[in-house]
Amino acid sequence: MVFTGVGRPLIERDVPRLEAGPGTLRLDVRACGVCRTDLHILDGELQRPKLPLVLGHQIVGTVAALGDGVTRFAVGQRVGVPWLAWTCGQCRFCRDGRENLCDEARFTGYDVDGGFAEETVADERYCFPIPDGYPDAQAAPLLCAGLIGYRAYSFTGDALRLGLYGFGAAAHIVCQVACAEGRRVFAFTRPGDTDGQAFARQLGAEWAGGSNERPPEELDAAIVFAAAGELVPAALAASVKGGSVVCAGIHMSDIPSFPYELLWGERSIRSVANLTRRDGEAFMRVAPAVPVHTEVTVFPLAEAGAALEALRSSSVRGAVVLSVGDGSSP
Numbered sequence: 001m002v003f004t005g006v007g008r009p010l011i012e013r014d015v016p017r018l019e020a021g022p023g024t025l026r027l028d029v030r031a032c033g034v035c036r037t038d039l040h041i042l043d044g045e046l047q048r049p050k051l052p053l054v055l056g057h058q059i060v061g062t063v064a065a066l067g068d069g070v071t072r073f074a075v076g077q078r079v080g081v082p083w084l085a086w087t088c089g090q091c092r093f094c095r096d097g098r099e100n101l102c103d104e105a106r107f108t109g110y111d112v113d114g115g116f117a118e119e120t121v122a123d124e125r126y127c128f129p130i131p132d133g134y135p136d137a138q139a140a141p142l143l144c145a146g147l148i149g150y151r152a153y154s155f156t157g158d159a160l161r162l163g164l165y166g167f168g169a170a171a172h173i174v175c176q177v178a179c180a181e182g183r184r185v186f187a188f189t190r191p192g193d194t195d196g197q198a199f200a201r202q203l204g205a206e207w208a209g210g211s212n213e214r215p216p217e218e219l220d221a222a223i224v225f226a227a228a229g230e231l232v233p234a235a236l237a238a239s240v241k242g243g244s245v246v247c248a249g250i251h252m253s254d255i256p257s258f259p260y261e262l263l264w265g266e267r268s269i270r271s272v273a274n275l276t277r278r279d280g281e282a283f284m285r286v287a288p289a290v291p292v293h294t295e296v297t298v299f300p301l302a303e304a305g306a307a308l309e310a311l312r313s314s315s316v317r318g319a320v321v322l323s324v325g326d327g328s329s330p
């Protein structure tokens, strides 16, 4: 399925068989998660995609062919391809362990073709083995919702009372990790989304309410997963002195101005950008240990457009995933 420009629907297109170049894997895609970032690209809020483009950066595939020099994976192995597709290895960010901030970084389903397709090619150095026990569709959301969510969670330090604003794919995973580590989770959904609030409580949240509500206690930290800038001052207002508000999305509407008093008391706001390979390796150990169970709504590849709209309308619980091929799991 190919994206050709803002305002145009994805179109189905046959392309010649891909070749695995040096250091890359050719993968038969089994499943690919759908992420809010895909909507930001579709809507032109992320403005520099390669065109035409195959979207999708939460890819679970099996290795079909190896390029020259591949050492980490074998044909038939199941691997995951995340958002981070390539980094320069030379810039100051790459050299000091912050490759997520690399000046030259390339991203899957943005700078290079992604997984809304039957086949894809990926640099083996940025791929992860998929933990056993996860069917393909359930594994896909681990690759962005899970591991970028986990990076955001790691910035909340040892916060005991954790607020999650926006209870979609990422929050439903982070909620499980946080509860397993003994945190108390307070979940915020769109006002009136009683289904979403029940879902959050089912996953261990001790309180769930609308994003227009104040939690019953102050929060030690909050993660804002929703792309709504007005949630930042709301999260600050709900936070205790010294608390931190972590913005996990790649794009957010403008943050309205707010009184300095909300930030006073050493509260902080920060964003989370992309991921490092170290984040991925860490999260792929944590997920099966919790164990994280992902709730997914699966669409066939040909219905990628409908899957994106389902995500936009928040009409599904948990994560949206495209199933590719015969849809069976190992």
Ligand SMILES: [Zn+2]
Residues within 6 Å of the ligand: 035, 036, 037, 038, 057, 083, 144, 145
């Ligand atoms: Zn994503």
Ligand SMILES: [Zn+2]
Residues within 6 Å of the ligand: 087, 088, 089, 090, 091, 092, 093, 094, 095, 099, 101, 102, 103, 104, 105
């Ligand atoms: Zn770099």
